[in-house]
Amino acid sequence: MTGSMAGRAGLVTGAAGGIGRACAVRFAAEGASVVVSDLESARAGGEETVAMIRKAGGTAEFFPCDVADAGAAEALVAHVVERYGQLDFAHNNAGIGGSNGRLADxxxxxxxxxxxxNLRGTFLGMKHQIRAMLGNGGGAIVNTSSNAGLRGVRLLSPYTASKHGIVGLTxxxxxEYADDGIRVNAxxxxxxxxxxxxxxxxxxxxxIRxxxxxxxxxxxxxxAAAVVWLCSPDASFVTGVAMPVDAGSVAGW
Ligand SMILES: NC(=O)c1ccc[n+]([C@@H]2O[C@H](COP(=O)([O-])OP(=O)(O)OC[C@H]3O[C@@H](n4cnc5c(N)ncnc54)[C@H](O)[C@@H]3O)[C@@H](O)[C@H]2O)c1
Incomplete structure (x- = not known):
């Protein structure tokens, strides 16, 4: 398939549904080979994402990974490299919410x-992805933070802390890796x-809205449109940004 990601291979975590699925589908529609990843317990949703991509003529397969497990994060990257020869892009998207409450509760x-x-999982993913990308002379990573990574959200302090942390890692x-040809955005x-x-x-x-x-x-x-653009050559001079895709939420009120 032709498109802005033609000939590239990469992975999307938390891609059994929601934002991750939409990103995997869009990466594939732009010509990329996509390893769709999620928890083993979410395999059915992951296989559904794969089926959607294949039906549209794209290339995808499911590979399970609990992003909080260091060995699994390494195995996921190794799988992409073994299967496609290199890792060109990675989207660290898997995340969980948590119960609502004021901090002391x-x-x-x-x-x-x-x-x-959310935070350690993103760190583990990036660590192994960067090592692989150094081996192929570059690549692009996008992490899913949140507008809760740019300001507080009442009753969500652990989530907010994790998403601010993702912006810091990004x-x-x-x-650290700009001159190695690796772009990292959120x-x-x-x-x-x-x-x-x-x-x-x-x-x-x-x-919340x-x-x-x-x-x-x-x-x-x-x-997905923003994530795929950030990974594409069209964003070749863009690195280190935490891009709101939030209908003006952090812009003011
Ligand atoms: N929906 C929103 O409004 C919103 C806003 C800002 C940020 N986000 C972020 O977007 C990302 C995707 O969320 P979503 O809204 O699509 O939610 P979702 O629940 O539909 O998708 C999250 C996916 O992550 C997977 N997942 C959970 N724990 C995992 C683990 N340990 N290892 C691997 N996969 C795991 C789940 O199985 C699920 O498929 C998350 O990081 C979330 O924090 C969502």
């Missing part, structure tokens, strides 16, 4: 779990219609 376990998946890796979505956003009450979803200048929820495909 958050359990230590909840905090640790969210940091382990900026650091961008400056997207910071606003309120997007996905299982994660809709798992809570409709009132809470509306509350309220700071947006546009009074509607976003679609996963609107995030």
């Amino acid at each position: 958050i359990s230590d376990e909840d905090f640790d779990r969210i940091i382990a998946v 900026r650091n890796a961008a400056v 997207v910071c979505p606003g309120a997007i219609v996905t299982p994660l956003m809709m798992r809570g009450s409709p009132e809470r979803a509306l509350e 309220r700071p947006q200048a546009m009074s509607r929820f976003g679609q996963p495909e609107e995030v």
Whole structure:
């Protein structure tokens, strides 16, 4: 297939549904070979993403990975390199929400779990992806942060901390590997219609959406357009950015 990602190979984590699925589908539509990854327990959704890509004429396969598991993160990268010869792009998208509560009411376990998946998971992924990209002379990484990575979101302190941390990892890796041909960026979505956003009450979803200048929820495909652009050669001079895709949410009110 032709497109802005033609001839490239890479991976998307948390791609059994939601934003990750939309990104995997868009990468493939732009000509990339995509390893669709998610938890083994989400295999059915992952295989569905693969089927959608293949039906449209693209190349994809499922490979399970719990991003919080260091060995699994390494195995995922090794699989892409073994299968396609190199890793050109990686989208670290897997993430979890957590229970709502003011900081002093958050359990230590909840905090640790969210940091382990969202922040440590992104770190582990980037570490092995960068090592592989150094081997092929460059590449592009996009991490899914959130507008909760750019400002506080009431009642979500562990999530907010994890997403701010992702912005920090993104900026650091961008400056450390710029001259190795590796670009590292983050997207910071606003309120997007996905299982994660809709798992809570409709009132809470509306509350999260309220700071947006546009009074509607976003679609996963609107995030995918930004993610794929950031990985494409069209963004060749862009690294270290935390790009809001949030309908004006962090711009002001
Ligand atoms: N939906 C939104 O409004 C919104 C806004 C800002 C940021 N985000 C971020 O976007 C990303 C995708 O979220 P989504 O809204 O599509 O949610 P989602 O729940 O639909 O998708 C998240 C995926 O991550 C997977 N996952 C969870 N834990 C994992 C682990 N340990 N290892 C591998 N995969 C794991 C899940 O199985 C799921 O398929 C997340 O990082 C989320 O924090 C979402």
